[in-house]
Amino acid sequence: MKTFDLKAKRPLIISGPCSAETEEQTIETCKQIAATGMVDVLRAGIWKPRTKPGSFEGVGLKGLAWMSEARKETGLPFGLEVATAKHVEAALEFGADMLWIGARSTGNPFSVQEIADALKGTDITVLVKNPMTPDLDLWVGAVTRIRNAGIKNVGLIHRGFSAYGASLYRNNPMWHLAIEMRSRMPELPMICDPSHICGNRTYLQEVAQKSADLYYDGLILESHICPAKAWSDASQQVTPSDLETLLRSIVWRQSTADTPEFHDALAGLRRQIDQIDAELFELLSNRMRVSEQIGRVKKQNNVAVLQGGRWSSILDKAMAQAPQLGLSAEFLKTIMEAIHLESINLQNKIMNE
Structure with missing residues (x-):
């Protein structure tokens, strides 16, 4: 065969x-x-x-x-x-x-x-x-x-x-x-x-x-x-x-284009992406530091980590902004849920130090 x-x-x-x-x-x-x-x-x-x-x-x-x-x-x-x-x-x-x-x-x-x-x-x-x-x-x-x-x-x-x-x-x-x-x-x-x-x-x-x-x-x-x-x-x-x-x-794409113009344009745009990513990560780091502070305030007052009403409010606000931002609601929801989960994990860690 x-x-x-x-x-x-x-x-x-x-x-x-x-x-x-x-x-x-x-x-x-x-x-x-x-x-x-x-x-x-x-x-x-x-x-x-x-x-x-x-x-x-x-x-x-x-x-x-x-x-x-x-x-x-x-x-x-x-x-x-x-x-x-x-x-x-x-x-x-x-x-x-x-x-x-x-x-x-x-x-x-x-x-x-x-x-x-x-x-x-x-x-x-x-x-x-x-x-x-x-x-x-x-x-x-x-x-x-x-x-x-x-x-x-x-x-x-x-x-x-x-x-x-x-x-x-x-x-x-x-x-x-x-x-x-x-x-x-x-x-x-x-x-x-x-x-x-x-x-x-x-x-x-x-x-x-x-x-x-x-x-x-x-x-x-x-x-x-x-x-x-x-x-x-x-x-x-x-x-x-x-x-x-x-x-x-169906339009089948090629893996790359062997022209200087393509590579130059792509390299320039990728540098922009790298810079934006660095700024995003710094903002996320700042957000998590604030979440840690919130966790300490909750611990001092014996308050539960999860505040359902607050989370719903944050998520609704993000979803409402999706059209103006040119982002899909599904994408924003996924991002916000990941951020929320990390925030909960940080606050739980503080609660049980």
């Missing part, structure tokens, strides 16, 4: 139906996707890990035969998600060109190790999705287990993280965590999975473009010849025609 080189093309585009449902649906979808000329690797879910029993859990082995036929008819390689050693063995038997480990599996070191053991002695390309929980150590650990099995061509898939409560997305992207993961393993290509981040078609283009702006290496998007009738995740799939339109709309 020839290893699929993840770095041979940027952007690398992977697409296909969420699930292989029937032979006709699978092959026809793949043929229409291939006809766009925009896709490098075909995909389809063969085994579907479902939250609730009784849901459609994939067609199994016959789906691999359909994908093998789709590769033959389109000339495109195919990949799929695996969760057990038996999945790996079956995928290898049918000559899959690429495998990836799903979010549920990444979060379970026993599952990852089982997959890694089954991969020993092969040179197949393996992608590792982030775990469902925002735990980068689990993600790093899964990659390490796959590498320890001797797999050299490894990449990452950012598919968002599960979070409790209402959200714009099915899985919150938490871009800062993906950026941190790239800083930990900069040598690995990272593919964005807008389909699973969004959970719907509405925000696919927006999320895909943001990943391109952040210099991701490609996309994995779900496409179906008739999304409304899909047996799984109907709301996040697009037709091959809409897939082509979406992909043509």
